[in-house]
Amino acid sequence: MSGKERKEISVFIKRRRIYTITFISIIALFVFAALITEYDPVKGVLSFPKATVWIASNLIPNAKSLVRLPNILKKLGETALLSVAVTVVSAVFAFFFSLLGSKTTKVNGVIARAVRIFAAFFRNVPDVVWAILLMFSFGQNVLTGFFALFFTTFGMLTRTFIETIDEVSSDCVEALNASGATYMQTVFQGIVPSSLSEIITWVMFMIETNIRSSTLIGILTGTGIGYLFDLYYKRLDYPSAGLVVLSIVILVIMIEMVSTNIRKVIL
Amino acid sequence: MPILQLKNVNKTYNNVTRALEDISLTIEKGEFVSIIGPSGAGKSTLLRCINRLVDASQGDVIFDGRNINHIRGKELRKVRTKMGMIFQHYNLVNRLSVIENVLHGRLGQKSTLVGAIGIYSEKEKEQAFLILDKLGLTEQAYKRCDELSGGQKQRVGIARALMQEPKMILCDEPIASLDPNSAKIIMDYLSDINTTMNITCVINLHQVDVALKYSKRIIGVTAGRIVYDGPPNELGTKKLHEIYQSREGQLINDIEELAI
Numbered sequence: 003m004s005g006k007e008r009k010e011i012s013v014f015i016k017r018r019r020i021y022t023i024t025f026i027s028i029i030a031l032f033v034f035a036a037l038i039t040e041y042d043p044v045k046g047v048l049s050f051p052k053a054t055v056w057i058a059s060n061l062i063p064n065a066k067s068l069v070r071l072p073n074i075l076k077k078l079g080e081t082a083l084l085s086v087a088v089t090v091v092s093a094v095f096a097f098f099f100s101l102l103g104s105k106t107t108k109v110n111g112v113i114a115r116a117v118r119i120f121a122a123f124f125r126n127v128p129d130v131v132w133a134i135l136l137m138f139s140f141g142q143n144v145l146t147g148f149f150a151l152f153f154t155t156f157g158m159l160t161r162t163f164i165e166t167i168d169e170v171s172s173d174c175v176e177a178l179n180a181s182g183a184t185y186m187q188t189v190f191q192g193i194v195p196s197s198l199s200e201i202i203t204w205v206m207f208m209i210e211t212n213i214r215s216s217t218l219i220g221i222l223t224g225t226g227i228g229y230l231f232d233l234y235y236k237r238l239d240y241p242s243a244g245l246v247v248l249s250i251v252i253l254v255i256m257i258e259m260v261s262t263n264i265r266k267v268i269l
Numbered sequence: 270m271p272i273l274q275l276k277n278v279n280k281t282y283n284n285v286t287r288a289l290e291d292i293s294l295t296i297e298k299g300e301f302v303s304i305i306g307p308s309g310a311g312k313s314t315l316l317r318c319i320n321r322l323v324d325a326s327q328g329d330v331i332f333d334g335r336n337i338n339h340i341r342g343k344e345l346r347k348v349r350t351k352m353g354m355i356f357q358h359y360n361l362v363n364r365l366s367v368i369e370n371v372l373h374g375r376l377g378q379k380s381t382l383v384g385a386i387g388i389y390s391e392k393e394k395e396q397a398f399l400i401l402d403k404l405g406l407t408e409q410a411y412k413r414c415d416e417l418s419g420g421q422k423q424r425v426g427i428a429r430a431l432m433q434e435p436k437m438i439l440c441d442e443p444i445a446s447l448d449p450n451s452a453k454i455i456m457d458y459l460s461d462i463n464t465t466m467n468i469t470c471v472i473n474l475h476q477v478d479v480a481l482k483y484s485k486r487i488i489g490v491t492a493g494r495i496v497y498d499g500p501p502n503e504l505g506t507k508k509l510h511e512i513y514q515s516r517e518g519q520l521i522n523d524i525e526e527l528a529i
Contacts, residue, residue: 177360177426180320181433182349182377183384190385191373195364 061244070242074230078249081226082257085212088148092155093205096121099156100163101189106172117160125157133219142224150219151212162204163197171196199268206261210254217250270334272298272437272469273319278328280314280493288314290493292328298436301463301470303480306490307513312473315490316439319471320352321345333436350377353430353468357442359422363415367406367425370414371397374432400428404458420451427458437469438462445475452476456483477509477522 036043101107103117132150140146171193178188220228227246234242273296280289288311296302304312317323319330321337329338337348353374361370375393376384389397401407404424414422423443430438440459444452460483463470474480480487481501489497489504489512497508506523513520 173356173358173360174362176322177354177356177429178373178376180322180349180352180354180439181374181429182346183373184346184376184381186381187376187379187384191376191387192362195362198364 060240063245064241067241088151096159104167121160129154166200274331276329303484311493353435353438355440371428374429440472
């Protein structure tokens with residue numbers, strides 16, 4: 003066997019060893035975590051049917067809960083509109099920030115790095131934590147929810163827009179620069195058309211995400227659909243709480259369908 | 270008066286990598302010049318130093334009798350409108366239509382706002398259609414650029430450059446991604462533009478045979494230096510091997526007798 007062949011075989015052995023080590027490590031990590039948290043996997047799996055039965059017998063909306071439907075839909079509408087407003091406002095901010103942060107359109111390197119760090123900070127603090135922090139200054143108010151969602155959405159969209167701009171438009175930016183176009187002309191004639199469909203996809207995705215998040219934040223801040231869910235739940239009115247959950251799910255699915263269609267038209 | 274003069278141009282990236290070393294050349298109005306040389310020799314950097322997409326570290330770039338080395342902002346953009354550029358990967362806005370991409374050539378001559386929202390005068394539109402007609406793209410005018418073939422995309426690239434009403438066109442590997450048929454069409458158009466419109470053409474090429482056939486002057490670049498500058502018929506096999514730093518039999522051109 004020549005040296006080269008031996009080397010080739012050792013590559014395969016090495017790869018198999020890496021797979022084995024990874025697999026064993028994951029198992030070990032699971033066992034370790036289960037021991038510390040006193041988690042019993044068997045008990046965990048067995049509790050599934052029990053939970054399902056409880057949900058089926060309690061959370062299914064009944065005739066009485068349907069009386070509350072108009073109220074639920076009104077609050078749901080408010081929550082949806084808030085999510086749309088938050089997402090659109092943050093998308094506008096995020097777009098201009100991402101121009102500063104992108105490699106192809108940055109004004110200078112220091113600002114670009116600062117924008118990336120700034121965005122990462124806003125993105126990595128969970129929206130619920132933002133809500134709790136902001137409650138100190140705004141109290142239990144719609145504004146608290148608005149800003150909490152605004153911060154995370156802004157951080158998230160800035161990052162994704164930067165990636166989109168870098169991916170789609172470096173070639174046409176070079177060409178427009180070479181032809182003597184100004185910065186703003188390059189942005190609106192080159193970058194916007196190139197990345198519009200990706201931008202819209204992300205904005206629609208964030209609207210969905212924000213409807214889900216605003217439910218949770220609403221529980222904290224006592225506003226919107228979250229407040230209603232909390233109210234029914236604490237009153238032990240489980241069928242109505244179930245109806246709230248169901249209506250949120252339907253709304254999110256509807257928005258997903260709409261966004262798919264919008265994307266089809268634009269692409 | 271020469272249209273372009275480079276005087277002792279040097280370019281170093283990050284103070285370490287030397288891309289261009291002491292490049293001096295003069296190009297007269299109406300010349301058709303090919304730059305050949307191995308990959309990484311600095312051909313692209315040289316071309317981009319001319320329109321200042323890359324800033325030279327040292328030396329002077331004199332375009333149309335004016336030193337453009339230190340101009341910035343509005344002045345630089347104005348100079349760039351007089352230099353069209355064509356790219357290997359066409360660099361079009363793929364999601365826009367052909368005619369919109371051609372009209373982009375006018376952006377440099379418009380005010381920021383009017384250009385940004387894409388308002389063009391009737392005269393500009395007429396001119397764009399005239400250019401499209403000249404390049405045989407009339408039927409494609411309203412198609413989106415991502416529906417076009419490579420050869421058609423490159424013709425849109427040429428149309429965009431012509432829309433600028435340039436004095437000079439810089440071409441960075443214009444036919445490197447094209448099949449031989451489309452490559453010939455593109456080179457014929459460039460040659461035609463050069464002779465009929467008297468627009469100076471500076472072209473980076475990998476295809477030595479194409480360079481020899483179309484241009485009246487060849488510049489050979491190796492490791493950031495000009496090692497040959499002269500007519501194609503004086504470029505012998507020996508010189509060619511010096512440009513590509515290769516030995517007898519290592520170049521694709523060695524397979525057949527070079528048609529010099």
